[in-house]
Amino acid sequence: GYARVDIDRARRTGDPEVVYGAGKTAEQVVDILRTLHERHPERAVLATRLDAAALDLLAAELPDATLDRVARAATLGPMPTARGTVAIIAAGTSDAPVAAEAALTVRVHGSEAVRIDDVGVAGIHRLLEARERFADADCLIVVAGMEGALPSVVGGLVGIPLVAVPTSVGYGASFGGLAALLGMLNSCAPGVTVVNIDNGYGAGVFAARVARNARER
Amino acid sequence: GYARVDIDRARRTGDPEVVYGAGKTAEQVVDILRTLHERHPERAVLATRLDAAALDLLAAELPDATLDRVARAATLGPMPTARGTVAIIAAGTSDAPVAAEAALTVRVHGSEAVRIDDVGVAGIHRLLEARERFADADCLIVVAGMEGALPSVVGGLVGIPLVAVPTSVGYGASFGGLAALLGMLNSCAPGVTVVNIDNGYGAGVFAARVARNARER
Amino acid sequence: GYARVDIDRARRTGDPEVVYGAGKTAEQVVDILRTLHERHPERAVLATRLDAAALDLLAAELPDATLDRVARAATLGPMPTARGTVAIIAAGTSDAPVAAEAALTVRVHGSEAVRIDDVGVAGIHRLLEARERFADADCLIVVAGMEGALPSVVGGLVGIPLVAVPTSVGYGASFGGLAALLGMLNSCAPGVTVVNIDNGYGAGVFAARVARNARER
Amino acid sequence: GYARVDIDRARRTGDPEVVYGAGKTAEQVVDILRTLHERHPERAVLATRLDAAALDLLAAELPDATLDRVARAATLGPMPTARGTVAIIAAGTSDAPVAAEAALTVRVHGSEAVRIDDVGVAGIHRLLEARERFADADCLIVVAGMEGALPSVVGGLVGIPLVAVPTSVGYGASFGGLAALLGMLNSCAPGVTVVNIDNGYGAGVFAARVARNARER
Amino acid sequence: GYARVDIDRARRTGDPEVVYGAGKTAEQVVDILRTLHERHPERAVLATRLDAAALDLLAAELPDATLDRVARAATLGPMPTARGTVAIIAAGTSDAPVAAEAALTVRVHGSEAVRIDDVGVAGIHRLLEARERFADADCLIVVAGMEGALPSVVGGLVGIPLVAVPTSVGYGASFGGLAALLGMLNSCAPGVTVVNIDNGYGAGVFAARVARNARER
Amino acid sequence: GYARVDIDRARRTGDPEVVYGAGKTAEQVVDILRTLHERHPERAVLATRLDAAALDLLAAELPDATLDRVARAATLGPMPTARGTVAIIAAGTSDAPVAAEAALTVRVHGSEAVRIDDVGVAGIHRLLEARERFADADCLIVVAGMEGALPSVVGGLVGIPLVAVPTSVGYGASFGGLAALLGMLNSCAPGVTVVNIDNGYGAGVFAARVARNARER
Amino acid sequence: GYARVDIDRARRTGDPEVVYGAGKTAEQVVDILRTLHERHPERAVLATRLDAAALDLLAAELPDATLDRVARAATLGPMPTARGTVAIIAAGTSDAPVAAEAALTVRVHGSEAVRIDDVGVAGIHRLLEARERFADADCLIVVAGMEGALPSVVGGLVGIPLVAVPTSVGYGASFGGLAALLGMLNSCAPGVTVVNIDNGYGAGVFAARVARNARER
Amino acid sequence: GYARVDIDRARRTGDPEVVYGAGKTAEQVVDILRTLHERHPERAVLATRLDAAALDLLAAELPDATLDRVARAATLGPMPTARGTVAIIAAGTSDAPVAAEAALTVRVHGSEAVRIDDVGVAGIHRLLEARERFADADCLIVVAGMEGALPSVVGGLVGIPLVAVPTSVGYGASFGGLAALLGMLNSCAPGVTVVNIDNGYGAGVFAARVARNARER
């Protein structure tokens, strides 16, 4: 009734549609996720931006669903075999929901997800010490709020394709993530690309497409 | 004297530094490009954002340099063997300089560049007819000004990693490319990433890194 | 008491004043709608932007009123005979309230309203398949949030007068509909006009004026 | 070479493509206008946003072209028979170039264009006295800079479809036409639609489509 | 304790300080208003921006206070004799709270306040009919939201000093009153001055100073 | 031909129209000023925003005109007898052109203009020492760029009606006068009103209307 | 688990990490503050931006903590010996929370904090009278909302290093503190530096570093 | 005549006024600098923001002046004895003019200036290697354009008072330095303060005041 799911998307682009929970009732979320699962029973389907009510109803109505309450997301169906690796590097504790959404999306879209948290640029040694944990990834997702400086530093350390995700973490002149967004768009490190504020999902789809198509190392 | 070139960058990231010509005198451009070439004689080095004076002095002083006057760029040294393919799709005639900068950057950074021009969304059949020319690429660069709608349509047709480049083409409420930038950041097609306005260079570095590391088809 | 209704408007412009419910109490809405109906008993009068309380009080106090809870609007009195047709094309499920407000306004202002939903540009085939459903309309209303790209594509398919309505659907750099608004104002398709964010009402008045005055096909 | 003209557009939308002169050399303008004319010899083709050099070269190379130096535009080929009437109402002397571009575009796209100038809202009697000159038009184009208030007043006088064109006339907090644009988008008169700042062309295409399809009066 | 009232202000500027209720507790409001009244028992003191709690506590604790619930304000002490007249002209019903705050402030600061409501520019005849009611005032306050066009029309009808107050009435691209503010700052009528969005108080102080010092008519 | 002068304005508002020179040729300026003078030979008419060419042609063609090259303005005809006094207080040397435009406008519109320059808030003693020079004025015009703080300080010293003029003096985050404009709109001194950036003319018209109507002291 | 505290920070920068309470649960705040205290038992550690729940749980769980409910902050552990003095000058009553956060931060970071409140520029004599209370400080923090003019005046009175803190106090065109921020960035007083809107903490850290390293007077 | 120099400033704040050359003629610059020098013959006075004409006239008219063409500044009179040290750290080659203006200002205002250039965050090792060159400074000035990330990294390495200067270096979404400015205001490193875009002078005054008052090391 209320939505015409783009059933054909998986054929055209390799990835099925995803439930975007914002502005949908819990019932709608459950309903669409169930429909998507019926169309694609062989692979996990994903619902994002779920509020507590939607997560609770999912738990009750679809007991086979797997919930990620930090990511505010859920999956239904078996995860695909992973090809390639995406490292998700996050600046601060408050960026965790976005990093979690990105990691889960990467996994659903067919790659391995490695998390490296709390390595903000004001304590640069933490990032340098973690370098070997991301230096062999096929794609990087770098998540940061406030001034959004982390992608520039990471992008100067390695030549791996890097997707930056600005978050709305901050106050005052952060203007809801605008400062981080502008910072990332103006990165002096070459080859940094950017997605919308808090869009862990978009970064995850992109990075999984890069990683799962990368040659073996 | 006037600049400390980051000589070590190729070792860390796989790609040597590039001369960013904006705000530099023609003499400085020639000088830095020559220095970079001496450090990396085995592979092409690149200079971008060159005005007419810099291009003319390069032609006179470095006759081995190859000039691309549409891209406002130049290279010196042998192109690397290409691995993988990047398709550069541009909406309108006025986007040509940015598309050309992207294509040259892709080539210098080690991938094949395929150009598809003048396929703006107001004549959508032109894009649909060109689909087979980009459906096998390893990465896409989509260049558009004004409303910046092209990446959303392309991103719905294929599942290839897609980097969108907003251009400053437009007037009035385009606010120097801001409208196209915001449009691309809000793309409803999943997996679209974005670079700064007119930043064909950044998109090219990124896309070449994806494509040259992609598995053979 | 609290408002001086512009009673004369129907004589000057052909259309009676409409109740704009935002910021009014339920009692005020009922009161003004009743007054307008008394002045114009022969034709439907309209109230928009009604919250649940206003809709409920209307249902209780004016049982002859017709409620549209998706559009958050109500009418009172007989609909006029329809002349001409307006097609309302919407990009996503979340745009439904704005599309519904536009459709109801069109009908109240004397034209037929045809709805075409969920044809966003990331699945362009859905729009192309629906082309014949809007190709004979006298005016188009195209509703979209996020990047607001749909009017450019529709405007390249047909030469029908097209009014674009940006919606506040989106997050982050959509800035409450600003991205969609700017996108539509910069449309590369000729002859696209734009109304305020979420202004289905304004688009409906305009389109009905065009359609009801169009020559027969 | 440098541009792929959308030859098919006239078949799809009823109107041939138009030369947008901004950013093109005088030679390119002459060349594309000649090509368009060859494809559509039976009807006038249009070039807009021409600088002095382009206008002069057109005069020399295409003596059959008709130049409008206020509109900064030119046409080639016979004007179509006019159906319907568009009144173009402008607030101040400085808005003349935009009003002229709109009027010429209306005429090229098949309707009659009537000009009413210098009727800004700070001398409202001038507008009221001119009312009968626009009260029978099939569509209105209202052009204003600075605060952009004129469409609200006109839209309260008549019920004719009204397209508002903000201009960049003003200084300081007009921010290049932004004040007028926002004013028009927020018009309290119902049924006002808006195009980009200084976009007389877009308003003209739209209004001609409305007017040439209007029933006879 | 929590505030150092500027006791000396009346001596320097002729007007005592005023309680700005926003962000203050009901107790603080009552306390400061009582203190101000003790310092200035011979003339009314004013409290603005009061929420329901503050208004209710004032009614209970200071029974001599006069409450204006539309203006969200209160006074304590005898009104001064009025000299001169200020006409407050408001565009729409929703602007009433701001117009009421302005009117009460005018009265407290020593002039007569005349209200003219609901004369928005989309029904210009209502304003023209009301002209004689404001043509003899010593100062005008013009209150409008949305596009803020009313001051330009009024400013073209009379040569009286005119203070424009933009209101936050509107939605979407009104951006909380920004559209009205910019419209008023760019008014093509000479001699229009502007205060902050919703600042009926500031307009009232200013206008009363002009009117009470005007020569007799 | 090119402009319809609002001849009737003096009757309606007491002040004749003024030539706004921006965007007009020197010939147009001379022509319109001459026309205005013929209509109003008994009182000075004014032309503002004149570039060097217009000023030079005025000097040659209308030798009776009086030029003010700092204000970039000119008058023609006898100054009216002055009633009332306006003090124009400017923060810095760079604000001189705006202060001069305001002063000349005040004089042309019938009041005395007193200039107080270079009393910016970073040397507050200069302002305090000048207090007696403006404490008896009937209206104040306060001109400042950069942070625009001067009106707040002046507005706390006296209770005279105060019009603030932000100027575009500054760089970086002054954003062409936006910082000063916002500062003045948010002044914590009660009764400060504001005009557009650099709009000495508008402030002058307003202040002269206040001052010439003020009661004798 | 949920956070990797930057334990090493005190060694690198001389100051331990601080708990930023926004977006953290009361339990997390208590937990991290306890951990920080264990690492640095010899000196006070600080938690800021605490809501009522966090403050209450701190009072219950860590009875040795000292709460500052105006500053919305808490400390645990003995205050360091103070070296040098920082004067915190605030414009209005509503700025108190930010001034309190700054003062507490100064004290925790090792300097004396002196408060001077309610000395806004609209009553300049209050500031001038307080001059001797801040003229001997080693660093100044100046806190103001609305137009943010206070730092310019203070910066013209003394040559002490001055950190300005814009606050979000205001409405309408204050845009959440943007007006004050821009005002302070454009201060005409030399040597004014600025921190983020409402960032009393950042100003406090900075000022304490200046003051505790200042030579004795 | 054209300027009232704030002669008293040195007595109040310890530092004489400085010539701000923007918008002044070469003659004015020479004249004011000479006047300032006469008042303060015992210490260097400074002129900034000088164009080529002003620098050339200074060289001709005041042969004792010292010119710094990179900083676009000049001094006249003997430099004061330096107390304390300020390190000026700059991200890229293009930031040199701002760094030079800051360094010269520091020196004129009584401290030693140490320059560290071209240590942008995309090559973080360069900054880490330079650490010992700034770790003993009394105050830091960090200059960066584009994303403005450098202050966050530096601020995490040392606890020295740090003033950040955003520059207008960049393009597109850098919006003339806005991106760098916002990045610095949102720095996650504690104790970073910020000045206006390109304001090397303001940073220099501030830093010199901190450094010259610092205790000996």
Ligand SMILES: Nc1ncnc2c1ncn2[C@@H]1O[C@H](COP(=O)(O)O)[C@@H](O)[C@H]1O
């Ligand atoms: N967290 C997310 N952020 C942005 N887009 C999303 C997100 N989750 C899903 N989407 C997109 O939203 C589409 C579904 O939108 P809808 O039809 O409104 O449910 C999906 O196909 C995705 O392209």
Ligand SMILES: Nc1ncnc2c1ncn2[C@@H]1O[C@H](COP(=O)(O)O)[C@@H](O)[C@H]1O
């Ligand atoms: N067209 C371009 N757009 C953005 N960044 C560029 C461009 N060309 C070069 N760069 C970057 O600028 C750096 C050189 O900057 P610079 O040291 O100022 O010459 C290169 O290493 C690239 O990272």
Ligand SMILES: Nc1ncnc2c1ncn2[C@@H]1O[C@H](COP(=O)(O)O)[C@@H](O)[C@H]1O
């Ligand atoms: N409605 C209002 N809008 C703006 N400013 C106001 C308003 N009411 C009072 N004020 C100002 O706020 C001052 C009192 O502020 P406070 O000391 O914070 O109570 C008064 O002296 C007025 O200048």
Ligand SMILES: Nc1ncnc2c1ncn2[C@@H]1O[C@H](COP(=O)(O)O)[C@@H](O)[C@H]1O
């Ligand atoms: N310096 C100025 N700034 C703003 N408006 C002005 C200025 N000078 C004249 N005007 C206005 O512009 C009108 C003339 O505009 P125009 O018909 O375009 O010449 C005058 O009647 C004034 O209202």
Ligand SMILES: [Mg+2]
């Ligand atoms: Mg942390």
Ligand SMILES: [Mg+2]
């Ligand atoms: Mg084309």
Ligand SMILES: [Mg+2]
């Ligand atoms: Mg959908």
Ligand SMILES: [Mg+2]
């Ligand atoms: Mg005119």
Ligand SMILES: [Mg+2]
């Ligand atoms: Mg009404």
Ligand SMILES: [Mg+2]
């Ligand atoms: Mg000065």
Ligand SMILES: [Mg+2]
């Ligand atoms: Mg106070």
Ligand SMILES: [Mg+2]
């Ligand atoms: Mg470099």
